[in-house]
Amino acid sequence: YQVSGAKVLEQIAVQMQKKKLPMIVDLRDESDHENPTRIVIVPRSNRVDQDALMAHLFATTDLEKNYRVNCNMIGINKRPQVKNIVMLLKEWLQFRTASVKRRLQFRLSKILHRLHILDG
Known part of the structure; x- marks a missing residue:
């Protein structure tokens, strides 16, 4: 960096x-x-x-540098907590999976509704 x-x-x-x-x-x-x-x-x-x-x-030399990071954040459970990188990535993956599922479910419901109208 x-x-x-x-x-x-x-x-x-x-x-x-x-x-x-x-x-x-x-x-x-x-x-x-x-x-x-x-x-x-x-x-x-x-x-x-x-x-x-x-x-x-x-x-x-500057081949290797260390930075301190304060990872105090609000997680999926809506509570503040200090998280390491593994916990952070797991929660992000859970959030992203849920978001993609919701988006796909919405698209599927629109398509099913359209098919219902077309079938009569």
Whole structure:
């Protein structure tokens, strides 16, 4: 969110210049139409711990950001409650299913009424 590939590349390049990432040899931006965001990081050797490198990059650059969200909302039962994302999606799916069923039932009743008139 609000992070561009160029900004992340710049942050990694600054760390490479300050010698904080000696295990990286090359850094390339291979973004195109098929891959809108593709950053290639070439390690110095095969023995570089990829997990440790990625953990360091997540901690020191904008590759990973955390946001706090207050999910205090009124649910289907008309009561305020703090909900997690799973509960939120379940309630939305229940609501959406009920809405679609009501719409289809309304259309079906209109069609049945029209058929009744046409049959006589």
